[in-house]
Amino acid sequence: xxxxxxxxxxxxxxxxxxxxxxxxxxxxxxxxxxxxxxxxxxxxxxxxxxxxxxxxxxxxxxxxxxxxxxxxxxxxxxxxxxxxxxxxxxxxxxxxx
Amino acid sequence: xxxxxxxxxxxxxxxxxxxxxxxxxxxxxxxxxxxxxxxxxxxxxxxxxxxxxxxxxxxxxxxxxxxxxxxxxxxxxxxxxxxxxxxxxxxxxxxxxxxxxxxxxxxxxxxxxxxxxxxxxxxxxxxxxxxxxxxxxxxxxxxxxxxxxxxxxxxxxxxxxxxxxxxxxxxxxxxxxxxxxxxxxxxxxxxxxxxx
Numbered sequence: 001x002x003x004x005x006x007x008x009x010x011x012x013x014x015x016x017x018x019x020x021x022x023x024x025x026x027x028x029x030x031x032x033x034x035x036x037x038x039x040x041x042x043x044x045x046x047x048x049x050x051x052x053x054x055x056x057x058x059x060x061x062x063x064x065x066x067x068x069x070x071x072x073x074x075x076x077x078x079x080x081x082x083x084x085x086x087x088x089x090x091x092x093x094x095x096x097x
Numbered sequence: 098x099x100x101x102x103x104x105x106x107x108x109x110x111x112x113x114x115x116x117x118x119x120x121x122x123x124x125x126x127x128x129x130x131x132x133x134x135x136x137x138x139x140x141x142x143x144x145x146x147x148x149x150x151x152x153x154x155x156x157x158x159x160x161x162x163x164x165x166x167x168x169x170x171x172x173x174x175x176x177x178x179x180x181x182x183x184x185x186x187x188x189x190x191x192x193x194x195x196x197x198x199x200x201x202x203x204x205x206x207x208x209x210x211x212x213x214x215x216x217x218x219x220x221x222x223x224x225x226x227x228x229x230x231x232x233x234x235x236x237x238x239x240x241x242x243x244x245x246x247x248x249x250x251x252x253x254x255x256x257x258x259x260x261x262x263x264x265x266x267x268x269x270x271x272x273x274x275x276x277x278x279x280x281x282x283x284x285x286x287x288x289x290x291x292x293x
Contacts, residue, residue, distance in 0.1 A: 007191050014187060018180035022173060029169045032291045048291040055176070055283045063183045063276045064131075065122040073121060084139045084284065091146030092292050095153040 017062040024051040045092055049085050056081050124270040131277045134248075138281050141244075142288050145237050149292075152233055159234030160293035162227070167218045168290040171211050172282065178207035179279040182256070182272040189268045197268065201260040204275060208253040215246050238289060245281055252278045 005013070031047040060066040060077055067074075118125035149156040185200035222228075222235075229239040252275045259271030 007187065010187050011184070014180060014183045017183075018176060021176040021180075025169060025172045025176065028287060028291060029165065032293075033165060036291070036293065045292055048287040052284055052287040056280055059176075059179060059276055059280045059283065063179050063279070064273055068122045070120045072117070080135060080139065081284075084142055087143050088146045088288050088292060091150050095150040095156075 013062060017058050021055055021058055024055050027051055042093075042097070045089070049089055053081055053085055122269070123273045124266065127270050127273045131273065131280075134277055134281065138241075138245075138285070141237075141241055142284065145241065145288060148233055148237060155232050156234045157293060159232065159238065160290070162222075162225070163238075163290050164218060164221070165290050167214060168286050171214050172286050174207050174211045174214065175279045175282050178204045178211070179276055181207065182275045186265075186269050186272050189263065189265050194263060198260050198263060201256055201263075201268070201271075204272075205253050205256040205260070208249055208256070208275075211249055212246060212253075215242065215249075241285060241289060245278070245285055248278045248281070 028048040028051040031044040031051075035041065035044045057078070061074075066077065115125040118128055121128045181200045181204040185197045185204065188200060189197035227235055229236050255271045255274050259267040
C-alpha cells in the first residue's frame with residue numbers, strides 16, 4: 001500500500017524500476033546485435049523474450065501499480081504475457097530450427 | 098455515482114459495481130481498456146508469429162532491413178517517458194501540482210520524440226521504396242507499428258488533457274493509458290525487431 005511507503009521510497013522505487021528497464025533493454029540489444037546471427041542466435045532470442053517478460057512485469061507492477069492488486073489479477077497478467085511470449089518462441093523455433 | 102470518499106485517488110473508492118475490477122488500482126474502465134488492448138495486440142503478435150512460420154524467408158529478409166538501433170532507442174525513449182508519467186502521479190499525490198505537470202509535460206514530449214524517430218524510420222523505408230504492400234512482413238510491420246503509433250498519438254493527447262484537468266484520479270488514469278502504450282511496445286519491439 002502506498003500509505004506505508006514514504007514519498008522518497010516511492011520515488012526511489014520508480015527510479016530503480018526505470019534503471020532496470022534501461023538495463024534489460026540494453027542487454028537484449030547487445031544479445032541480438034552481438035550474437036543474433038551466430039550459433040548463439042537461439043540464446044539471443046531467448047534473452048530478448050525473457051527481458052521482454054521482465055520489462056512488462058516491471059511496468060505492470062510498479063508503473064501501473066499492479067502490485068497493489070490481488071494475486072488473481074497478477075496471475076492473469078503473468079499468464080497472458082507468458083502465453084504470448086511462449087507462442088512466439090515456439091513459432092520462432094518452428095520457423096528457424 | 099460519487100459518494101463521499103476520503104481519498105479520491107483510491108481505485109476502490111467507487112465502492113461497487115465493478116466486481117473484480119475494483120481490486121485494480123486506478124479507474125476500472127481504464128483496466129477494461131488495458132486488458133482489451135493487450136488481447137488485441139496479443140492476437141496481432143500471434144498472427145505475426147504464425148505468418149513468419151509460413152513464409153520465414155520473406156520475414157527474415159524484411160527483419161534484416163529493420164534498424165534495430167532505432168527500435169532500441171525508441172524503447173529507451175518510451176520507458177523513460179513511462180517513468181516520468183509515474184513520477185507525475187507520485188508528485189501529485191504529495192500535493193506538488195506544478196512538479197506533477199512538469200513531469201507529465203516531459204512524458205508527453207518524449208512521446209513526441211518517439212513519433213519523430215518512428216517518422217524518420219518510416220521515411221527511410223519509403224526512400225528504399227518499401228511500403229505497406231511490399232510483402233506480408235511489411236504489411237504486418239506497418240499495421241502493428243502504425244496501430245501502436247496511433248496509440249502513442251492518443252496517449253500524448255490524453256496526457257495533455259489530464260495535465261490540464263489534473264486531479265489525482267485523472268492523472269492516475271491518464272498515466273495508466275500511457276503505461277499500457279509503453280507495455281505494448283515492450284512486447285512488440287522484441288517480437289518484430291529482435292526475433293530474427
